[in-house]
Amino acid sequence: MTKLRIGIQKSGRLHEDSMKLLKECGIDVSNGVNKLKTEASNFPLEVFFLRDDDIPQYVEDAVADIGIVGENVVYEKNKRITVVEKLGFGKxxxxxxxxxxxxxxxxxxxxxxxxxxxxxxxxxxxxxxxxxxxxxxxxxxxxxxxxxxxxxxxxxxxxxxxxxxxxxxxxxxxxxxxxQAVLVRNNGLDQDRMDILHKLLFRIQAVKKARN
Ligand code: PRT
Ligand code: ZN
Structure with a gap:
């Protein structure tokens, strides 16, 4: 079964809020210390823990399908990726x-x-x-x-x-x-991955609404 691979910051200012967002989306992700990656138990998501600066490149190269990173990094790195959603933290x-x-x-x-x-x-x-x-x-x-x-x-x-x-x-x-932190995606996602992304986005938007 296809899984969507998401890159999030391994440690630093966006790590906690990124994990919290996934959790509030109802996605169970264990945060093993010093782990490079982990899988959600109840959603087709694989999580990669990365340096924030590396996330745009990994997403452009389709090593990760999507990522959570600051707009400052997205625009500085200027990779061919798409900003999908503003996440409201890391401002x-x-x-x-x-x-x-x-x-x-x-x-x-x-x-x-x-x-x-x-x-x-x-x-x-x-x-x-x-x-x-x-x-x-x-x-x-x-x-x-x-x-x-x-x-x-x-x-x-x-x-x-x-x-x-x-x-x-x-x-x-x-x-x-x-x-602020944004969700970015690879520009060439196949239909299966787009479908998972839309499910995730639906949940993220619900979480954002509930927070306001
Ligand atoms: O290890 P890795 O490379 O992944 O992390 P990093 O050290 O490069 O990044 P990190 O964790 O410091 O920041 C990650 C992201 O958080 C940034 O790219 C921004 O999108 C976001 N963010 C939000 C901030 C801040 N607020 C912030 N205040 N990133 C850094 N700062 C620093 C700033 O550089 C300065 O040194 O905090 C200091 C200023 O804070 P104030 O409150 O004193 O104004
Ligand atoms: Zn960095």
Whole structure:
């Protein structure tokens, strides 16, 4: 029998809510620690636990049929996959931030400056849209410390409460993307898999309604 393979974050900010969503959909998935994959006992679903950054590629390559990942990752990776449904958790925004004392008067402030980020593709698009040329420094983590150590004059990073920026003497000046967790799918799913996806979506939509 065909099973739908879903990629979800192995650990991190989206893991718990992704598992909870499946559970509220009435799908029993055991979460074995350090397991790479598991199967639902009462729904044709196989769950792969992955790094969030890898999920778009796995879904494009049909290693997984569907996945749960932040829109920030979906648009940064820019793979040929389809966003099927917004899931209402993992909400944050990708924002430009500068030092607290700086006079930011619009994107032109960034002209000729160094911007540290984990999202070079989205930052590059933002700069191009505003006709600004700046130096993008791609770093893989702790972006918020870059201005303090003299690596960059500005950063572009995910923000939710704003406390990380505040604690590092920075201020948010320009949101460039609003993000939340979404369900994505491979573009070439066969009919059997589409049928299972529709059953899953029906349940997800019911859960979302009940939460509102
Ligand atoms: O190990 P893996 O690669 O899977 O995980 P990861 O470390 O890359 O990602 P993780 O678990 O940190 O985040 C997964 C997803 O959660 C992100 O891709 C977003 O879609 C979503 N999300 C929601 C966030 C935040 N809110 C968030 N606040 N991801 C990261 N942050 C970080 C941000 O980078 C900054 O360091 O939290 C800090 C800011 O938070 P505040 O509350 O201080 O503003
Ligand atoms: Zn990641």
């Amino acid at each position: 944050c925004r990708l924002s430009v931030a500068v030092r607290k004392g700086d006079d930011y008067d619009g994107p032109a402030f960034l002209e000729g400056k160094r911007i540290a980020t984990t999202y070079p593709v989205l930052v590059d698009r933002f700069l191009k849209e505003h006709g600004v040329s700046a130096d993008i420094h791609e770093i893989s983590g702790s972006v918020e410390i870059a201005p303090g150590i003299g690596l960059a004059e500005a950063i572009c990073d995910l923000v939710s409460s704003g406390s990380t920026l505040f604690m590092n003497g920075l201020k948010e000046v320009h949101p460039i993307l609003q993000s």
